[in-house]
Amino acid sequence: MxxxxxxxxxxxxxxxxxxxxxxxxxxxxxxxxxxxxxxxxxxxxxxxxxxxxxxxxxxxxxxxxxxxxxxxxxxxxxxxxxxxxxxxxxxGRDAVKAIYGAGATVVKSPAYNLFGKRGMFQMQDPREHRERQRRIAHIFSAASLQQTEPLVQAVVGRTVATLAASVGAPVDALHWCRMMALDVAGAVLMGKEFGAFDGDGAAPVYVRHLDNAYIAWALNGLAPALVWLLERLPIQSLQRFLAAREYVYSYGEHAVQQYLKTNGRASSRRTLISKMIAGNPETGAEPLPDADIVIEVSNNTFAAVDSTGNTAAYTLYRLACVPEWQQRLRREIRASGAKEKGFQYQSLQALPVLNAVLVETLRLHPAVPTGLPRLTRDATIFPDPDKFDPGRWLSGDGAAVFAGTPVAQEMTLVWGGRGPRACSGQYMAAMEVKLLLAQLVDRFQVGLQGEATHGEMEMTAHFHLIPKGRRCGLVFDDEEVSDETT
Ligand code: HEM
Incomplete structure (x- = not known):
């Protein structure tokens, strides 16, 4: 050669x-x-x-x-x-029983490891999960969450005032519902609001990092090798984007440190972070180490924001689409005398129409879908499944039939799972959304900004449900807010 x-x-x-x-x-x-x-x-x-x-x-x-x-x-x-x-x-119903029913042995998918750091939310091993619950379940009890009502009321009040300031003009209700959920989570879980209603109305920087963290976690699931490679590229904006996954925890760490500095370990403040730090004196369960407290408050915060914010926005959107149900809800709220009692949650909690409106919205728009529409839009369980009809949850005389119906079991899934892995924040989310709805519907006629709102509210799901346009254009009007049927 x-x-x-x-x-x-x-x-x-x-x-x-x-x-x-x-x-x-x-x-x-x-x-x-x-x-x-x-x-x-x-x-x-x-x-x-x-x-x-x-x-x-x-x-x-x-x-x-x-x-x-x-x-x-x-x-x-x-x-x-x-x-x-x-x-x-x-x-189908049989599958629900087998997967979520009492004694079911199905564990959470390994996909949950993609979402951030290992806390109660991510744990697959039932023993490890039970042990974590033993240490912190008390903070999510109804009694504990009831005590947070003044904090929730304050943020809901700010949300109503902000929407009232735009009366008669188009407003992005999704943005403000998310801000409400963010500040409630801050106040209750981190010991301090995020300040979502301060300043010019732009979302706090935490929200951008949270949005990016979800995308980065999903990318990690699809192509871990690619993420490994991206992490090594010297591109500042890319590294900032990927660092969002860490940011949500460094925010939590800072919040826990600040909290401890101001309040110590034995505070009687009625927040969930106080109870997590103090442990459970009734059962003698010792508190988690600080590093795990950081993970739990951070995880619960991001579990709370989009789920509750989107649910509140979808409920308002559905009521704007169907004025008859809006009227019926207004009548119920006014007849209950809730306003005279300062809209205390106790006066709203069991109102049948309010409950039916919320559950029907969750049926159509489950905030954490995880494939749930295969059940919640099943025509054999819910006739005419795409129709928004809160009446399915009410008997002929208007009383709630939720607890006794054959579909009730499936519905507990929509609300937040079932069995040992059920949503720990159900009570908190229900309180927040019902307080907001009651005050808004009592005071305003809720209408669509225009036909474009339907497109904005089309559903996409990236673990959480996300309205396609990331906006919900509504108009709150305070003229002629009568509760007469038209
Ligand atoms: C309307 C609001 C909400 C809805 C519809 C909702 C829905 C759900 C659903 C369906 C699950 C089960 C997911 C699964 O099986 O993988 C879940 C789990 C969970 N949710 Fe929620 N959620 C809401 C609000 C909240 C709030 C406000 C918090 C925190 C305060 C929270 C914390 C959690 C946690 C920690 C889990 C995991 C529980 C475990 O695996 O032990 N959620 N949620």
Missing amino acids: NPRTAEPYLSAPGLASAVAAVVLGTLLWNIVRNILTSPIPSSVPGPFLARITSKWILLVDLSGQRAQVVDALHKKHGPVVRLAPDELSFA
Whole structure:
């Protein structure tokens, strides 16, 4: 061989072919391995892609359409559907019992490890989860949460005043509902509000970091190798974006330190952070180490903000769409005398129409969907399932039928899961949303800003439900707010 004419390296086309061959080979190998090692019998129906790769459902996740896609697959294929070579989805009442019922042994998906740091929310091992609950469940009891009412009332009052200041003009109700949920979480869980209503009305910087953290966590799930690589690129804006995952915890750490500096460890303040720091004197459960307290207050804060904020906004949106129910709710609130009692939660908690409006909104827009629409829009359980009809939760004489209906069990899922993994913040969220609704509906006629609001409120889901336009254009009017039926 003549060393002058021989090519010492692979030519560019040769290199490209080699890379293509390796990529194709790896892809084919993964597909064959997925098919051969799938523990799911080939007779289980589902889309073709679900047989060969788990990446397609992750892409559906990223597009925000998982809940709708899974619901459509069940409508087409029945109660058991393949979503990936190693993932199934179940629908129907029997599945609810088996997965969430008493004695069920199904554990949370490893996907929960993607969301931030390991606290009660992420723990999969039932023993570890039980132990964590033993240490902190007391702070989420109804009695403990009732004590936070003055803090919640203060923030709700600020939200109502802010919306009242824009009376007659279009306002982004989603923004203000999120700000309400943020400040309530700050006051109750971190010992200090975020100041969401101070200044020019822009969201505190925490919110931008939280939004980025969700995207970065999701990206980590889809392509961990890519995130590893991105973390090593010297691009400041990229590193700031990725650092959002840490920011939500450094915020929590700062809040806990500040709290301890101001209040010490044995404060009688009626906040959840005080109780977490003090432990449970009744059972003798010792407090968690400070590092775990930071994780729990941080996790619960981000679990509280979008869930409660979106639910409040969707409820107002639905009431704006259906004035008859708005009127009926107004009549109930006025007849209850709640206003004369300063809208204390006790006077609102059990109002049947208020409850029905909230539950029906959650049925259509479950704030943490996790695929729930496959149950909540099941026509065999809820006739005419896409219709907003709070009447399904009321008997003919207007009393609540929630507790006794056959669908009640499914509905507890919508509200916040069931069994040992049920939502710890249900009471807090219900208090917040009901206080807000009662005061707004009593005082204002809630209307749509225009047809565009429907597009804004189309649902996408990235773990949390997120309105597509990230905005909810409404108008609050205070003229002729009568409770007469038109
Ligand atoms: C309307 C508001 C809310 C809705 C619809 C909601 C819904 C849910 C749902 C469906 C789950 C179960 C998720 C699953 O099975 O993976 C859940 C879990 C959880 N929620 Fe909520 N949530 C709301 C508000 C809150 C608030 C205000 C907090 C905190 C104060 C909170 C804290 C949590 C926590 C810590 C868990 C995990 C519980 C565990 O695994 O032990 N949520 N929530």
